Amino acid sequence: MSKKPIVIVTVIALAAGAILFGKRLRGDAVDLSDVPEFEAKRGNLVIDVLEGGNIHALESLEIKNEVRVNEGTKILEIIDEGYQITPEDVEGKKVLVRLDASAIEETIVDHDVEFQQTESAYAEAKQGLEIQESESLSAVKLVKQGVRFALLDFQKFLGEKAAREVLQSLSLPYDTETIDTYETDATEQIVKSFDAGRLYTETDDPTADSPFTGDNQNSQASTVDFSVLLKSDRLGEGEAEQTIRRLQDEALVAKTELAVVEEAVEGAKRLRERNFITKQTLENEMVGLEKAKLAVQTKDTELSLFRDYEFPKEAEKMLSTYEEQLLDLIREKREAMASVAQSEARFRSAKRRYELQVKKRADLQAQVDSCVIYAQKPGLVAYGGGNDNYYSSRYYDAISQGASLKLGQPIITIPDMSRLGVDVDIHESHIKKIQLGQRAVIVADAVADKTLEGKVTKVAVLPDSNASRYNPSLKVYPSTIEIQGTHDFLKPVMTAKVKIIVNELADVLYIPVQAIFVEKDKHYVFVNDGAGFRRQAVKVGDHNDEFVEIVEGIDEGAKVAL
Incomplete structure (x- = not known):
């Protein structure tokens, strides 16, 4: 509970105490028939905070100057202040204000040339990006096809089983699925290198500092011992195996034919010994x-040469070709990504410039459109802004036909009369009592016979700095009380008094605040006990500007000095 009202009356109470003690009749009791009294009462006590303020519209349509011209914008036409805008005016788009748009229109003409150049560059960059993406995709597809063909050639020569065994030992892709995985992993590594800013420039060697493992390594084909496949008979049904079989068959045929010829020679020798054939026939x-x-x-030599030389040479050659195709795929993807990235950068730059020009063009057109202000809602026309003050009046010219407007200067305001409120400043001694939603009673000075209902809708968190500027010891918190209902007799800027109901005490004992005086942080009253007045300590509760609750110390009916 704030003690401010009680402290205020302390001087009065102390003065009364001086009189009572000065005219002491017996001990600490006195008899003063001229001292006013109040009989302590029990009943309901409303605790409120009383403040004054001004009525204003809670919602207003404020129309400002949106034309950015250094020398200011001239008002060509403006409707009379106080004009009541009707729904028909809104529907018919009645002109309220007309501003000079000639300067903005000249700016638009100058901007058109720059806009067309930017639009053309944007279209060219977009088309260039699409072409580069298509070319890069085709190039990667072609190289990937070369990878598949090289793998097929290797598998065709060694056989699929033997080729898989060799490729798996080298951690190289051995079928279409593993090729796709290899490509995906390579793409991820390349993307990471882009993100890390390690992609080669146009003057760099595209194979240097590869972002994918294996791109700058020596071929692994020379490390493979293909003869092991022959010794362990692990070749599959490939060209190499077929060649070996063919050579083996040819050698077997030659040996068979040799055996036949040897038998014929032995027969010929026996016939010659008996002179059945001539010497020439034997020869x-x-x-x-x-x-x-x-x-x-x-045939034996051909088979040996193929096994020892031709087979490992062709196998290593085909494996090396396959490795190179894989590396070509990495290089092509990196180069394709770099080319697309460069095209994308050019496209984004052109697009950004184009978007800025579009935005600027739309902004210029919006400024031209804002030069003619139409009726947007019914209401009363007021010149300037709803919160104009001394400082704004010195910065802006007065609103009138022919006046020059600054950017952002309020031209007219149309208050919403269906929602009115009162702006009040709550003293810091009361601010802890005020909460949003509290009920309030409002009386406008111009119509003092009418009592209005309202509620607290806004309480500032910090005190008003403008009020503290002129009186540093004064701390007030701007607050708003919304008036319930619609009242035709109320007008903006009317002064009003507001009672904010902070508490309603039921069946409590109370006396006027003037009866309380404070001494050493304790509260006292002077009670008339019939023989005179005596000082009595009391415990006080909540209070308003008139009465204070007595928690203990006196009873109902007790007469206290005022």
Whole structure:
């Protein structure tokens, strides 16, 4: 409970106490028939805070100058202040204000040339990005096709099973699915390098400092011992296996033919010994034997050469080709991403410039449109802003036809008369009592015979700095009390008194605040006990500007000095 009203009357109470003690009749009791009294009463006590303020519209349509012209915007036409805008005016779009738009219109003409150039550059950059994306996609698809073909060639030569075994040992993709995974991983690494700012520039070697593992490493094909596949008979049904089988078959045929020729020679020798054939015939058979032996040697040599040289050479060559195709895929994706990124950067830059120009053009057009202000809602026309003060009146020219407006200067205000409120300043001694939603009683000075209902809708968190500027010891908190209902007799700027109901005490004992005096933080009253007045300590409760609740110390009917 604030003690401010009680403290205020302390001087009066002390003066009364001096009189009582000065005219002491017996001990500490006195008899003063000329001292006014009040009989302590029990009943309901309303605790309120009384403040004065001004009525204003809680919601207003404030129309400001939106034209940005250095030399100011001239008012060509303006409707009379006090004009009542009707719903018909709103529907018919009645002109309230007309401003000079010539300067903005000239700016729009100058801006059109720049806008067209920016629009053309934007369209060109957009088309360039689409072409680059298409070209990059085609290039990556082509290289990826080369990867698949190189894998198929390797699988065709070694056989799918043997090729998978070799590729898995080198951690290289061995089918379409693993190629896709390889490409995805590579793409993620490249994207990370973009984010880290490590992508090569146009003058850099595209294979240097690769963002994907393996791009700058030596070929692994030379480290593979393909002869192991032959020794362990692990070749699949590939070209190499087929070639070996063919050479083996040819060698077997040659050996079979050699055996036949050898048997024929042995027969010829026996026939020659008996002179059944000529010497020449035997020599011919011997020549055939030599040819058969030579054929066997040739086939054996071909098989050995293929196993020892041709097979590992072709296998390593095809594996190396496959590795190179994989690296080409990485390089192509990086180059494609870099090219697309550059095109995207050019496109974003052109788009941003275009958007700024579009925004500027729309803003200029909006300024032109704002030069003609139409009726937007019914209400009373007032010149200037709803919160105009001394400082704004010195900064802005008065609103009239021919006046020059600054940017943001309020031109007219149309208050909403259906929602009115009272602005009051709550003293810091009462601010803890005030809460949102509290009921209030309002009386306008101009119509003092009418009592209005209201409620607290706004309480400032900090004190008003303007009030403290001129009186540093004064701390008041701006607050708003909304008036309930609609009242035609109320007008903005009327003064009014507001009683904010902070508490309603039922069946309490109370006396006037003038009867209380304070001494050493204790409260006392002078009670008439029939023989005179004596000082009595009391415990007080809540209070308003007139009465204070007595919690203990005196009873109902007790007469106290005022």
